[in-house]
Amino acid sequence: MDLNTVVDVRDARRPAPWRPGDAWLGGGTYLFSEPQPHLRRLVDLSRMGWEPLRQLPDGSLEIAATCTITQLSRFGRRFEAVAAPLFEQCCRAFLASFKIWNMATVGGNLCNGLPAGPMISLTAALDGECLLQAQDGSRRRVKVADFITGAGRKDLGEGELLRSITLPARALASATAFRQASLYGLGRSGALVIGALDPQDGSLAVTITAATVRPIRLWFPLPPSQDELRDAIGSAVTDADWFDDIHGLPAWRRHMGFRLAEEIRRELTRDGVR
Incomplete structure (x- = not known):
């Protein structure tokens, strides 16, 4: 869907003051699915170059907010962790086409905050923790189970960004x-x-x-x-x-x-x- 109120798309690699009508653009599968009359500018995260999935030295797994469902599914199939089958099960819970899988992001699914969001199910069940970054660069962490506060509601401040989700090794x-x-x-x-x-x-x-x-x-x-x-x-x-x-x-x-x-x-x- 064309968003005819959007007048600018900004590359997120080039910092600029956050202003009313801004929105982060990940995969865009939700943003472009219905009218967004309140939006004036999109801040594009697709060129940030974040590694989609990264195993940390302590055995935990960091999932970038821009990781797509396709990337998560492929990783889960070769991941040797005991809980690995859960990745594919939750990906399949999307019941979406391959086109959506190739564009939709883990972070976007969490930030929509919809009850049926399967990435919420996956990361909350595995005790995931969100890394959030404010416009001034400060960061904070919050459990996924606490990040979603209601249907379509989340603990996310104005201009704050979901950077990644970390799943503990245990x-x-x-x-x-x-x-x-x-x-x-x-x-x-x-x-x-x-x-x-x-x-x-x-x-x-x-x-x-x-x-x-x-x-x-x-x-x-x-x-x-x-x-x-x-x-x-x-x-x-x-x-x-x-x-x-x-x-x-x-x-x-x-x-x-x-x-x-x-x-x-x-x-x-x-x-x-x-």
Whole structure:
């Protein structure tokens, strides 16, 4: 779609003062999908030259905000980490064409903040941490689960940039389980639940997305029983937290959230006993 209110596109490599009507341009798959009448200038990140994926000395993985879904998928197929299959599972949850895969970015998916964003699901489930950079160059870090604060809302200041997401080595060594539900065979995710079992201490993290307006990441020091899991979800997710749109009513999303979480508990913990 043509954005007829945009009058300028600036290369992000050339610093300039941030002004009203500016927006970061990554892959542009969302920006160009619908009218953006408030925009006047796009700040293009495509030439920043950031390495898409980089393993750090401590074993963690840094994913650049400009990493495309195609790049992440290819990397995941050869990545030797235990949690590597989760990369492809979440990429496939896009249900998008190869054209979208080649342009859409991990950072763009997070910054849209949509409940069904599968890159939110992936990075929140693996205890990811966002690196944010302000216009004055200062940086701060925030967990992905805290970065998304609601449907389409995120902890991002005016002109602030999501630079990268880091997944810790311990999470990458976790055994994972993935469940997704949609109202239609090729529909948007109505519920997406991921479990991650820590090999060191046996703790279990269960992350609910798509069904909720923000990621809900529950951590259990020991594998919970069925009742303990249900109680934890019931306490963490209020009635207002279950998302409501044409892709699923809150009551159905709530049912699927509980059901898929229990399936994951059984898969990863042998019915809660290891």
